[in-house]
Amino acid sequence: MMFAIGLLLTCQLAGESLTRLFGWPVPGPVLGLIFLFVLLLVRDRVQSDAKPIATTPLNEVCAFLLANLSLMFVPAGVGIVQEWSTLQRDGAALIIALVVSTALALSVTAIVFQILAARFSPEREG
């Protein structure tokens, strides 16, 4: 369990350090995600008799974090109070822009995905 937590933090630390060192516009944790993914692929190659990942503590820790992803947005969400004045000034316009644009973005993404998937990669093989 501790190894799994240490591994997650190490990947994040490596990501944060590299993006800062080279001034990349990628957030450190996203780079850390790529590192962990590559490590898992390497593990497959090197250790052919490795335990399936679903039975490891790493899977347990990751599943726990992702199942409670909503929790982690609460502090930032509460931060909205700080911006109350700006939101009230342009309030209605900003909110309309947010709602309409988010609905459009959701629809366009899903529809384009579905059209391309039907043509190039159907849900089930064969």
Place this chain on the structure above:
Amino acid sequence: MKPISELWVYLAAEPLLWLTTTLIAYVIADRISAFFNRAPLANPVLIAVAIVLVLLKLTGTAYPVYFTGAQFVHFLLGPATVALALPLYTHRKIVMRALIPIAGALLAGAITAMVSAVGIAKLLGVSGASLIALAPKSVTAAIAMGIARELGGDPSLTATLVIATGIIGAVLLTPLMRLIRVKDPRAIGFAAGTASHGIGTARAFQLGSLEGAFAGIALGLSGLLTALLVPLLFRVLSF
């Protein structure tokens, strides 16, 4: 017994109170969300934020004081983002087969999110820093704030718009997908991550692990693409 005001002096100075409050508010919000069968409007982020806001108002607590406790929860966003590697790994074969839809939907979705937000707000009379703050609203806060800062927008306003977009997207996701008749879990997850970043991804994980995996991919990719495209958009519009 000591006066209650003395207890408050201790509680107000320590992170314990607001850390506990954040956790309990989330547990209550999650129960409510489960009670309503994860109905779109019973969004756990929305409910938990509302509970905390009321408590801060009642106790007259300022946000920086609240954040000294809440920062420990906020910190977990980093490791949780790294943890997205796991569903990506588990579903890697399905992901590899969907590279063309991923690339196409990413491009279309990221551009739509950016252009439509700025366009609609401009039509409604929004200008200047608020307009710049709006462009990166669909991507994860860390990237969005960096983009806004670079273009002379207001990073903290951007953060607020990002959170609001996340909640809006999470609430709209399932009703909208039913309306436009999209059933493919890959498409639904990918749309959630592209249009409403981490909060959309959290919603996608409520629907299923495959939805979550595709939301996670979209979250990372759309962040990168938007970081490249927003400066271009503002150069084209020559603000």
